[in-house]
Amino acid sequence: MIMFWVAILAISILLYVLLDGFDLGIGILFGLTGDEARRRAMMTAVAPVWDGNETWLVAAGVILWGAFPVVYATLLSAFYLPLLLMLAGLILRGVAFEYRYKTERLRWVWDAGFAGGSLVAAFIQGMTVGALVEELPIANGQYIGGEFGWFSPFAVLCGIGLCLGDTLLGACWLVKKCETELRDAAYRLIPYLAVGLLAFLIVVFAYALAEDLRVIGRWLERPYLFIFPAFGVIAALVAAKSVRSRWDGVPFYMVALIFAAAFGTLAISFWPYMIPFSITIEEAAAPHSSLAFMFWGAGLFIFPLMLLYTAISYTVFRGKLRSTADHY
Amino acid sequence: MDLTALLLSRLQFAFTVSFHIIFPSFTIGLAAWLAVLEALHLWTGRPAYRLVFEFWLKIFGVAFGLGVVSGIVLAFEFGTNWSELSRMSGPIQGPLLTYETFTAFALEASFFGVLLFGRSRVPPWFYLFSTAMVALGTMFSAYWIMVNNSWMQVPVGYAVEKGQFVPNDWAAILLSPVVWVRFPHMLLAAFLTGAFCIAATGAWYLLRGMCQTEARIMLRMGLYLAAVLLPVQLVFGHLNGDYVHDHQPAKFAAIEGRWHDEQPASEVLIALPDPEAETNRYQIAIPVLGSVVGSMSFTSNEVGLTSFPPDQRPPVLIPFFTFRIMVGCWLIMTFAAWVGSYLIQEQRVERSRALLWLIFLCFPLPFIATLTGWFTAEVGRQPWTVYGVLRTADAMTPFLTTRAAAVSLVVFCVIYAVIFSFGTFYIYWLLRVGPVESLVLPPVAAVPNRPMSVVDEHPLTPTTRHIAAGE
Numbered sequence: 001m002i003m004f005w006v007a008i009l010a011i012s013i014l015l016y017v018l019l020d021g022f023d024l025g026i027g028i029l030f031g032l033t034g035d036e037a038r039r040r041a042m043m044t045a046v047a048p049v050w051d052g053n054e055t056w057l058v059a060a061g062v063i064l065w066g067a068f069p070v071v072y073a074t075l076l077s078a079f080y081l082p083l084l085l086m087l088a089g090l091i092l093r094g095v096a097f098e099y100r101y102k103t104e105r106l107r108w109v110w111d112a113g114f115a116g117g118s119l120v121a122a123f124i125q126g127m128t129v130g131a132l133v134e135e136l137p138i139a140n141g142q143y144i145g146g147e148f149g150w151f152s153p154f155a156v157l158c159g160i161g162l163c164l165g166d167t168l169l170g171a172c173w174l175v176k177k178c179e180t181e182l183r184d185a186a187y188r189l190i191p192y193l194a195v196g197l198l199a200f201l202i203v204v205f206a207y208a209l210a211e212d213l214r215v216i217g218r219w220l221e222r223p224y225l226f227i228f229p230a231f232g233v234i235a236a237l238v239a240a241k242s243v244r245s246r247w248d249g250v251p252f253y254m255v256a257l258i259f260a261a262a263f264g265t266l267a268i269s270f271w272p273y274m275i276p277f278s279i280t281i282e283e284a285a286a287p288h289s290s291l292a293f294m295f296w297g298a299g300l301f302i303f304p305l306m307l308l309y310t311a312i313s314y315t316v317f318r319g320k321l322r323s324t325a326d327h328y
Numbered sequence: 329m330d331l332t333a334l335l336l337s338r339l340q341f342a343f344t345v346s347f348h349i350i351f352p353s354f355t356i357g358l359a360a361w362l363a364v365l366e367a368l369h370l371w372t373g374r375p376a377y378r379l380v381f382e383f384w385l386k387i388f389g390v391a392f393g394l395g396v397v398s399g400i401v402l403a404f405e406f407g408t409n410w411s412e413l414s415r416m417s418g419p420i421q422g423p424l425l426t427y428e429t430f431t432a433f434a435l436e437a438s439f440f441g442v443l444l445f446g447r448s449r450v451p452p453w454f455y456l457f458s459t460a461m462v463a464l465g466t467m468f469s470a471y472w473i474m475v476n477n478s479w480m481q482v483p484v485g486y487a488v489e490k491g492q493f494v495p496n497d498w499a500a501i502l503l504s505p506v507v508w509v510r511f512p513h514m515l516l517a518a519f520l521t522g523a524f525c526i527a528a529t530g531a532w533y534l535l536r537g538m539c540q541t542e543a544r545i546m547l548r549m550g551l552y553l554a555a556v557l558l559p560v561q562l563v564f565g566h567l568n569g570d571y572v573h574d575h576q577p578a579k580f581a582a583i584e585g586r587w588h589d590e591q592p593a594s595e596v597l598i599a600l601p602d603p604e605a606e607t608n609r610y611q612i613a614i615p616v617l618g619s620v621v622g623s624m625s626f627t628s629n630e631v632g633l634t635s636f637p638p639d640q641r642p643p644v645l646i647p648f649f650t651f652r653i654m655v656g657c658w659l660i661m662t663f664a665a666w667v668g669s670y671l672i673q674e675q676r677v678e679r680s681r682a683l684l685w686l687i688f689l690c691f692p693l694p695f696i697a698t699l700t701g702w703f704t705a706e707v708g709r710q711p712w713t714v715y716g717v718l719r720t721a722d723a724m725t726p727f728l729t730t731r732a733a734a735v736s737l738v739v740f741c742v743i744y745a746v747i748f749s750f751g752t753f754y755i756y757w758l759l760r761v762g763p764v765e766s767l768v769l770p771p772v773a774a775v776p777n778r779p780m781s782v783v784d785e786h787p788l789t790p791t792t793r794h795i796a797a798g799e
Contacts (some may be wrong), residue, residue: 069418
């Protein structure tokens with residue numbers, strides 16, 4: 001039962017990271033261009049799906065609370081200020097989708113909210129992961145780091161890394177969904193983003209080695225873990241080839257695969273800890289009566305329906321956007 | 329423990345949750361009304377029903393979107409500000425909120441998509457079915473939230489193990505008698521909110537002499553429904569009083585403004601409670617009625633606040649006054665609904681501009697009644713978060729600082745003020761224009777996961793089809 005909910009939680013988080021990853025990335029790209037036609041096209045490329053994408057964040061949040069209350073309580077309270085900023089960012093970018101078209105004069109406000117909110121949300125998500133890898137200050141199951149206990153150069157580095165990663169994912173989504181000019185612009189951007197991401201990975205790895213982080217020790221203990229990065233490398237190679245050959249549909253899936261490989265790498269190197277090296281999955285799990293209650297309704301029936309619904313909404317909006325510029 | 333952080337956290341939760349409840353209490357009623365309209369349209373074939381339906385679907389979309397956005401914050405606030413509560417009660421509250429999120433996603437979001445797109449793609453009966461499913465989804469959501477809150481009011485079906493509330497009887501939690509008086513009370517409040525907003529809009533159009541056919545439908549249906557539901561709401565309000573009387577005597581005493589045990593007890597109609605002197609000033613009270621209200625008896629002893637140690641008493645002023653404001657709203661709404669319904673029967677309502685003005689000006693009352701009712705319930709529960717077992721002060725994140733709590737409160741206030749004022753203005757603008765304009769088919773850009781976009785006009789495609797207003 002515990003493993004079932006670990007799996008459901010992992011699927012929800014991975015879906016969130018992938019799906020909202022690309023639409024946050026497009027939000028960041030949105031801030032980099034001032035051209036109204038391109039901005040509209042970018043908005044249109046994510047408008048049908050962004051809200052559903054963010055639902056996975058809420059789903060992950062409540063699953064975490066119901067199935068692993070200790071982790072929910074510890075992490076959310078430890079990341080008080082960053083989470084506040086992330087929620088503020090997500091709200092601002094969420095309403096921007098609708099509000100920017102209701103006004104001409106104040107459009108810049110909602111545009112700034114859209115780009116800024118996306119950037120802040122992506123940065124904080126990356127930073128949170130970085131802080132977890134570096135281990136939060138926790139004693140006797142209680143967070144003791146204070147308001148800024150999560151802050152470190154490494155965490156900031158990871159924040160920047162996820163911004164780069166999300167932007168890359170977003171650019172690949174644009175390649176997949178758009179035509180002509182915007183697609184070409186995205187293609188031109190992809191190599192820079194990819195090189196940036198690679199540089200980030202090298203720096204992170206060097207930092208982790210230099211600081212002798214415990215995660216590295218796990219790697220040396222469990223060499224079979226290298227299968228995940230191996231997948232990542234293969235995906236990266238295919239991605240490079242597909243960008244060079246202009247196979248529009250492929251880069252997005254390859255970058256998504258890289259994300260999934262990174263996610264799997266992290267999850268398994270933390271195993272069996274849920275908050276690295278202080279709270280294990282077993283310790284964090286809710287009592288059996290709670291997990292069973294969730295399993296027989298939400299887990300067994302509604303969750304598959306949610307997956308199905310997500311799949312259907314992506315199928316409905318598959319394919320290239322036609323005449324992107326004059327949408328709305 | 330930082331007392332200022334505690335106060336700020338409470339203010340923040342009160343602010344964010346009050347802001348949020350405005351939208352669901354409106355959309356639950358509206359969803360049910362849309363289902364009724366669609367059924368009427370299918371049954372009678374009158375185009376006016378269809379026009380009114382399309383019009384309120386737009387309003388529903390905007391309000392639904394604002395409700396979703398403001399609800400996300402709540403899912404995280406339990407963990408950020410109330411980490412002790414979420415750690416201890418997570419095994420019970422967590423699964424309940426998981427069900428809430430999951431059912432909302434499965435029913436509301438997916439069938440709402442059909443409402444936006446499906447008119448031309450699915451058979452009419454399925455469209456009606458989808459409307460009903462959206463309405464059902466909003467009610468399910470309300471049910472899970474009420475189970476969750478009722479468990480905090482009167483915790484049942486649990487045992488304390490290793491510092492956590494471990495559920496050992498889900499049936500007791502889900503079917504608690506407290507849930508089954510509070511859930512209907514909330515549902516009725518939502519229906520009344522919808523009914524009054526619709527009736528007020530109808531009255532507004534009649535006053536301005538526009539969209540008469542649609543305005544009459546709105547006014548008639550809204551007022552009739554309110555006239556029927558208001559007495560029912562009184563019954564459920566009384567049943568709520570009964571559970572408070574039996575399970576939360578200190579809250580009951582605070583609501584009643586009763587400082588000392590009385591036998592038989594009088595009923596304080598209005599007064600200014602003075603917590604320092606532990607007495608009421610300027611009191612108007614009816615003898616014996618307090619015992620009748622509390623215990624259905626002419627002789628019962630009713631407990632006063634001073635029978636509880638000071639650290640187990642709720643604040644008095646807020647529950648005392650919010651309860652009376654709620655009842656006052658009920659009185660005015662009942663007057664408006666009954667007189668209005670009578671005049672509609674007599675075919676005189678459109679000549680009575682004073683009454684139309686009254687009905688129009690009633691539109692904030694159901695919102696005020698819902699909010700003040702919640703204030704009574706939640707402030708009256710203090711000093712407990714989970715009644716009798718977990719104090720609010722012990723529920724807070726132990727290391728939360730005043731500085732962090734102040735920053736978050738300010739940030740939420742600013743953001744909510746901005747999006748709320750924009751959203752409200754937008755709904756006002758939609759209502760002002762009214763349904764007369766045209767019957768616009770959903771734009772291509774509108775999608776299930778983007779409820780607010782239903783309002784977008786789509787000038788570049790020829791999908792806009794006009795259907796004559798009226799008959």
